[in-house]
Amino acid sequence: MMHATLNNRQARLLMRIRWLAWGAIAILIAADFAARADRHPCRRGLRLHTQYGDYLMTIRIILAATALAGSVLLSACNSAPETEAPTEAETATSQIAITGQWSRETAFGQDAGGAFMTINNSGTGADRLTGGSTPVAGEVQVHTVDMTDGVMRMRQLEDGLEVPAGGSVTLKPGSFHIMLMQLSQPLGQGETVPLTFNFEKAGPVEVELVVEPVGSQGPDAAGGSND
Template identity: 40%
Template sequence: MKQLMAALALLVVFSEHVSAHKFEKNGIVVGHPWARATAPGAAVGVGYLTITNNGKEADTLTGGTFEGADHIEIHEMKMDGDKMMMRQLKDGLEIKPGETVKFNPGANHLMFVGLKAPIAQGPKIKGALTFAKAGTIDVAFQVESLGAMSSSDADHSSMKMDDSEMKHDHAQ
């Protein structure tokens, strides 16, 4: 019985890793795109992901699309003294060769501007990211709850087995 339970636990781990989503093109890897659900009447939404440049040259994220929004803006958040400041990166965001850039709550993020309807938790929403050299990469954003701080999809990458028990390592 213990062997069956261990086999089932491994099956769950591997099937969850298969569900994790990433998108690649010309050396650019986009991992775990996700968005937060929005309240009714919201004009903007927010998206997060990671971008890794496995190429030999720097590339710049210049924009993109999100189904149900007029356009995407790339934003950064930084501390200015004791104030958190947000600004649009109108010239895009450069990703150097070998670099991974994370878009997280309270940091770099995508702003979905001009929403035509609220973003609903559940189904993935189609979008695309545009890079100066890699071109357009089609992606699908997992939609999490209104106050989510991470994607349930990306959380599976931190799972590990310890003494035949599955545990989440949330110290990321």
């Protein structure tokens, strides 16, 4: 997203210009009233058609033009977004570390596989895992699992998965997971699979998945394979 950004100093300067413009308009209006008072019927006498009267008229036209220009300038200033200074969210950084990443053995002909891991973000800003790439699959998707009418269904997280600042998200069977779509080859137990994740802030993060046996709940799960 590209948009004009003012820093704090520019924002303060704009505010000062705005107050000066308001002040100038107030003075011009006051001066105009003074000029009108001078031409009030009970005071003008014979002066109305003198050179002095023409002079006052000229001043009034100049005042009106200046006030008009001032208000146009003001509305232009007002239409500029108020808070253009970089927000905390914009300057915050993400520090991603991925641990315990693994995948599961697939049968010949199986066209999708899962991948699981824990994603830590020790940075000051939340980040978002949006997807990734691997040589063994056509597409890497971020999935979640929902319960619909008592049936567990998985679904792609189109907007990715948020990893909070100073927090972590665990991807595991039955919950958030990575889906390796259109596998070009079966994943064999003991193999390692390179995978590059895409994070919105941190950018690409490379990992190597360890392929665990069919039915595994993860390398750290007690008992290992349980089917």
